[in-house]
Amino acid sequence: MKGLFTALLIPFDENGQIKEEGLRQVVRHNIDVQKVDGLYVNGSTGENFLLTTDQKKFIFETVKDEAKDSVKLIAQVGSLNLEEAVELGRFATELGYDSLSAVTPFYYPFTFEEIKSYYNTIIEETGNDMIIYAIPALTGVAISMEQFDELFANEKVIGVKYTDSNFFALERLRNRYPDKLIYSGFDEMLVYGLLSGVDGAIGSTYNVNGLRSRRIMELCEQNKFEEAYEVQHEANDIIEKVLELGIYQTLKEILNVKGIDAGTTKNPLSSFDPSKRGKVEKLVEDFNL
Template sequence: MKKLYAALMTAFDESGNIDEQGTREMVRYNIDVNQIDGLYVGGSTGENFMLGTAEKKRVFEIAIDEAKGSNIDLIAQVGSPNLHEAKELAKYVTDLGYETISAVTPFYYNFNFEEIKHYYDEIVKDVDTKLVVYSIPALTGVSLSLDNFAKLFENEKIIGVKYTNADFYLLERLRDRFPDKLILSGFDEMLLPALALDVDGAIGSTFNINAQKAKAEISAFEAGDIDKARKLQHESNDLITDLLNNGIYATLKLVLQELGVNAGYTREPMAKATPEVKAGAKKIYEKYFK
């Protein structure tokens, strides 16, 4: 069965400090209740790009410690426009016991492809872990072509891609050209078409609360029941629409609170949840989960 990964959230207290207990509770909820296949730690959903290096290390420590003995896959996202930090984090998580790392494409400075390739080669050069490229052009502004991926995959340590890209023509071409590479879909709202293009699984933020329905969709697809899979995707997309309209990160945490998980707050400059957002999150909980 194709694997489902939750993009782990980070709990913060009202002052913006990491809430260790809350973060542990989210790891446990994903393992014990969602029965997730894996966790993607330190990604966009974890508000990673607003954390300092020491804070990132602490999140990696919490996740692997709390997941100990659970037999789930853990992927540590170590990417950063600061290559020195990315390399430091790659070594750090390898020493912690992570077997797979990921790295977002370097962003902001309009790096050319040779600079991007150098970045990835450097991150994996001194570690034994395997790397999954994190491609999310809508947020980074970095689009990789089929030939770009081919050149990255020449490095045997680069085993695949977290593909958060709406270009499904490129996705089909990737799967056709690289049948043995790991391709994990990154858009929860497009899980079904990604499954149809033979991805190996999916990583997403809404799987923190919607994993059971997503897993049922994967099972229906693999059983050939496309009508059921389509119905489940429609229901998930109704939820995703409501989450997006209410402010997705704060709302995910508020729904988790309703589910008994101390998910904490978002970190500034993300806005604190207003009374209206809190009311909206409660309606979402009651509509979909009560």
């Protein structure tokens, strides 16, 4: 379960319906062209929190059917509705997903005991492994080291997707839990995560920039950190331009420019501004995306 995982983009049409053939194309592009080790399905990048339960199931099913066993698959099933999280967890487990993941419960001021119960319930009801999805900037939930102790006490909690810029806490977590999987969740900070000893990375830009990110990982493995930083600088030039244009809209438009039907974003997210297509075409050309 180590390596580079794409947080998978999901193509929608103008009515918010999933484009099945486009989804299959995006899966194939990630596996065959970007050469990723796995797919993280129905996360933030997949616009998960805008979807119905049936749409989420359709995505899990379609991705598994297209990918088969060629890469590792992680199913993000987190939901404010615990019953839905369990239902999705069972569904993905029966499909053969290698692990579940779940964002920490958000919006309401949940106690840690409630958060721990949420994870343990999903695990108990599905029997699958769990990767904690820690993204405090969006959920408002910061997990302390002592709380990680309690979560990791469950042997089915195999790791964490760590989307946080607190690298002191990341170093402490790595030092404390050498046998748990830690994935870097910030694409623009991949090299720093690797220096801190992460086991891999899960990110949205790997849909279009996986090969360059793989190169960063390989250089760090070879202790060629100066070269790795140079590649990270280039990756961040791409990320900076993507953020300026709108992250999910632009990542999809990059794929559309390359002939992959990545569709559009789902309401209430705005669609890509067609007047900016020239900038995307130049981005693809300049960085050989």
